[in-house]
Amino acid sequence: MQRAENDALIKSIFSDKKVFExxxxxxxxxxxxxxxxxxxxxxxxxxxxxxELNFLHMRxxxxxxxxxxxxxxxREIANEWVSYADEYLGYExxxxxxxxxxxxxxxxxxxxIKEYFSQYKxxxxxxxxxxxxxxxxxxxxxxxxxxxxxxxxxxDFVKKDNISVVFSYSQLWGRVQNAxxxxxxxITKLQxxxxxxxxxxxxxxxxxxxxALEVKPLAFFNDALLRxxxxxxxxxxTIDAYPKR
Numbered sequence: 001m002q003r004a005e006n007d008a009l010i011k012s013i014f015s016d017k018k019v020f021e022x023x024x025x026x027x028x029x030x031x032x033x034x035x036x037x038x039x040x041x042x043x044x045x046x047x048x049x050x051x052e053l054n055f056l057h058m059r060x061x062x063x064x065x066x067x068x069x070x071x072x073x074x075r076e077i078a079n080e081w082v083s084y085a086d087e088y089l090g091y092e093x094x095x096x097x098x099x100x101x102x103x104x105x106x107x108x109x110x111x112x113i114k115e116y117f118s119q120y121k122x123x124x125x126x127x128x129x130x131x132x133x134x135x136x137x138x139x140x141x142x143x144x145x146x147x148x149x150x151x152x153x154x155x156d157f158v159k160k161d162n163i164s165v166v167f168s169y170s171q172l173w174g175r176v177q178n179a180x181x182x183x184x185x186x187i188t189k190l191q192x193x194x195x196x197x198x199x200x201x202x203x204x205x206x207x208x209x210x211x212a213l214e215v216k217p218l219a220f221f222n223d224a225l226l227r228x229x230x231x232x233x234x235x236x237x238t239i240d241a242y243p244k245r
Contacts, residue, residue, distance in 0.1 A: 045127035125236035142170035179222035
């Protein structure tokens, strides 16, 4: 491409949502969009923001701010733009950064990110809620808790209509262990079926089921945990990324 063509494409990318999504994010439909958001949600909550928003790693609720997600999403999408500019336009990283840091382009990307977070926030909060159940699973006994768990159990995270859906930590721990055992039992049964599969098509289907089961959150293996997860999700959906002052 010549420079004039590049400039025209860049102008189109940073002014038209559909063009930006297709060129930079490889998104052409809503299912593509959901797939990208789901990947980003897992990456941010499990890795990049684990000390701030993942109950397995955070120390207390003081760090809990959804603005961190929105801010980091900008960096992640900016990185996608830099890779695109390098691969398809032949731009140096510094030149690509200069383009996306242009005030108009920044506002365009921020508007897109805030729209994404508003529409697909649930994917992020589900990851966070699941991390609390993962934290309980990591505890060695029903009598050994920690400060963060106690803080959450006293907070609005676990309350529905001002009534807690959790009666005690020991009760919660027991339900998590039951869910863990139920999941393990289902996986074991599938593994036996895989070992007895009679043809490649049946084997492929069973292996796909096993992979899906492996990553399925524990909440789906216990009704009480699912109620807890849903309560936490409902509460977090009411938290603004940038609360009004």
